[in-house]
Structure formats: C-alpha cells, structure tokens
Amino acid sequence: MISRIWLVVLLVLNFSAIGQTKKKVCFSIDDLPVVSYGEKSPEFHFDLTEKLLHNLSSKKVQAIGFVNEGKLFDKDEELISFQKECLQKWIEAGMDLGNHTLNHKDYNTTAFEEYAEEILIGEQVTKQLLSKKSKELKYFRHPFLHTGYTKELSDSLDSFLSKHGYIVSPVTIDNSDYLFAKAYHLSIRKGDNVMAKKIAKDYLVYMEEKLLYFERQSFELFNRNINQILLIHASLLNAEYVDDLADIYIKHGYTFVSMDEILEDPVYKTPITKFGKYGISWIDRWALSAGKKGDFFKDDPVTPQYIQNF
C-alpha cells in the first residue's frame, strides 16, 4: 500500500508534470488596423477594434497585430487620424505590434529593392507609437507568407530584416480565416443574420480541426507539440468570435503567450532548405525540407464549398 506521504509526493509530481506540459500558442492578427471590405467610417473601425481587443483581453490573450501602414494614409498621403487611433488602442490594451509592409506587397512579384522600401516606409507610425510605451518594433510578418521562392531571395530578405533589427514571425497554424471573414462580413452587410451565425459556427468547427491537424503534424515531425503560432486577420468575424476561438484553445490545454515566449522553442531554429512560391505553415516548410511527401500533408481540413462560393 502506498503511504500517505508518497501519495502526496506523487500528486505534487503529477501536478508539476501537467504544469510543464502546458501547451503554448501566440495569437497573431494580420492586416491592421482592420480588414474593412470597403467600410470607411471611423465608427466601423473603432467598433471592430474595440470588440476584438475586448474579446482577446477577456480570455487573457496576449496578441500581436501586424500593421499595413498604407491603410493609415489617404490618397493625398495625409494621415487618417482614426486609423492611427485604432493602433493606439492596441498598445493601450497591452498588445504588441509588428510590421506587415506598407501596402501588403507580395515578395513573389515585387523586386527586392521595392519590397525593402515597403518595409522601411511602413514602420514609421508603428515605431513611434510603440516607443511612447518604451517598446520596440521588432517583428516582421511576410504578406501572403511569401518569404522568397528561392534560397537567394529568402536569404537576402532575411539579412535585410536582421540588419534592420527585425525578427521574422513564422506561422504554424495557417488557415483560410479570411474566406470565412469575407462571407461573414457580406452576410452581416446584407442583414442575413441567420447565414452569419451559420458561418461563425462552421468557422469555429473548421478552426478546431485546423488546430488538431497541425498538432498531429507537429507530433509526426518532431514527436511533440511545438509552441504554436496562429494566424488570423483583424476582421469583423474575428472581432466577434475570437473569445470563442480562444475557448477552443483553452479546451485543448493551451495558454496564451507573447511572440517572444513562443520563439524560445528551439524548433524555430530548424533550417528551411526547400523554397517555393507557396504561403504555408512553417511546419510544412520544415516537413518539405526534411523530404516529407504527399502523405504527410493529407487530411488538411478544407474550407466548405459554400464559403468559397461567396
């Protein structure tokens, strides 16, 4: 029979083991200030931003938002003050911000010099806002996750970024949230709340399937669940449902941490040696680099056809 003291020791060990295996995720949110689908009013922008930040904070999610500063300026290159105020709200809510280029340029189709300029011109307002809180702008997210389709293109961008003090922010849980977001936005605009509810419900099911898929891929490649980085966009859909999305991660044992903490996982030093025009999860890049073929990528959850048809 196990003595009472041993029982206590075993319980403590067991609890600390659970503590150590706590899964970690960073929520990264692209295309700030907001994905507007042509909505121009300050109210729409403020409302979306406030909802998104409120719902993130209610679940204690420390998110990082990636900014397209081109959205902060009108066609005469005048600053649109409410757009800047939206970014300010992110900082006031304790979130981090990163650079996502000025105008969401595609590195697959943009010359290196022009792309580099887009990074530097696109950092000025964000840098200034962060510095007021004694924070640095240090993370970069490639639009479309296009990182350079040859080793040369990828290397030259990497060295440019590190020369300018940037750290690349990878994505492991890649998905098509933007397709659901567009369908949701259009349904709300039409006043079709029944359809909007259905889209949101299907979105959450799809996002849970995506999480489980990338967890399985992580185990297949590394025999463990790596620190995960989720990519979603600053859309109305996420503003209204990011707390439900966070609940899915909580249900699967995740805690929400910063990009700094996520990148402490040595997995992020895994070399990438295969390049292509694709915009895919870093898990898939590592898998391709390790010589994985078709079978490894099977069972990737698909976006429902009716969402794709919107």
Ligand SMILES: [Zn+2]
């Ligand atoms: Zn983007």
